[in-house]
Amino acid sequence: MADKIGILLSGLLILAVYSYLFRDSRAYSYVEHIYVGFVAAQAIVLGWQNIRDGALRPLQKGQWTFLIPVALGLLMYARFWKRIGYLTRLPVAFMMGVAAGVTITGAIVAQFVTQVRATMLPLVNVNNVIIVVGTACTLSFFLFIPLGKHLGNGSGAGRFSPMNVMSNIGRATMMAAFGSSYGFIVMSRLSYLVARLQFLLGTWTQALTR
Numbered sequence: 001m002a003d004k005i006g007i008l009l010s011g012l013l014i015l016a017v018y019s020y021l022f023r024d025s026r027a028y029s030y031v032e033h034i035y036v037g038f039v040a041a042q043a044i045v046l047g048w049q050n051i052r053d054g055a056l057r058p059l060q061k062g063q064w065t066f067l068i069p070v071a072l073g074l075l076m077y078a079r080f081w082k083r084i085g086y087l088t089r090l091p092v093a094f095m096m097g098v099a100a101g102v103t104i105t106g107a108i109v110a111q112f113v114t115q116v117r118a119t120m121l122p123l124v125n126v127n128n129v130i131i132v133v134g135t136a137c138t139l140s141f142f143l144f145i146p147l148g149k150h151l152g153n154g155s156g157a158g159r160f161s162p163m164n165v166m167s168n169i170g171r172a173t174m175m176a177a178f179g180s181s182y183g184f185i186v187m188s189r190l191s192y193l194v195a196r197l198q199f200l201l202g203t204w205t206q207a208l209t210r
Contacts, residue, residue, distance in 0.1 A: 004207050011204035014196055134173035141170030 013034075016027035055073075058066040072091040079088045119135045121128040144163050 004210070007203055007207045011200055011207075014200060133169070137166045137170035138173050139170070140166040141174070 013031050016025075016031045019025045020028040055066055055070050059070075072094060075087050075091045078084045078086075119132060121132055123129050123132060140163065144167065
């Protein structure tokens with residue numbers, strides 16, 4: 001019985017959200033408020049679980065080093081008092097420093113080293129040729145675009161100079177990449193829509209007729 005009530009309620013909420021496609025109705029506003037309230041409640045519960053598992057339980061076991069993050073977390077509330085509001089800068093500076101260090105380290109490996117390794121491929125098949133040539137031409141588009149524009153403004157051999165040709169290939173490569181990314185996003189959203197329609201026309205209608 002509880003499963004059936006959950007299925008019926010889910011279908012009604014989905015229909016209320018889809019009512020926004022016709023006009024902004026009260027049903028959509030109610031569901032929007034329910035969603036925001038649910039997310040806020042979930043955030044509170046997760047926050048309490050983090051405090052319990054990351055501070056209270058370790059302190060109960062005698063792990064006193066956890067007093068440092070607890071103290072930094074409590075200092076975040078110092079902003080509510082003008083006299084000690086400046087103490088909030090300590091945890092904020094600590095978080096910014098840690099985040100910057102982790103981000104820079106991960107970015108260098110993920111966005112530079114890994115990309116370089118992925119591009120250094122043997123030219124033994126069409127896919128590798130497309131990846132290597134497309135990457136080189138895209139880089140040339142950004143590095144030498146003033147020169148490419150200068151050579152392309154003229155007539156004759158300037159338009160067909162190697163630099164200008166590479167810039168044009170790089171532009172076409174970027175357009176193909178942007179198009180494929182946009183298509184992937186559209187297809188992923190359509191998959192969500194198809195899943196909801198299958199739920200409404202299948203599970204939900206069967207629960208209504210039972």
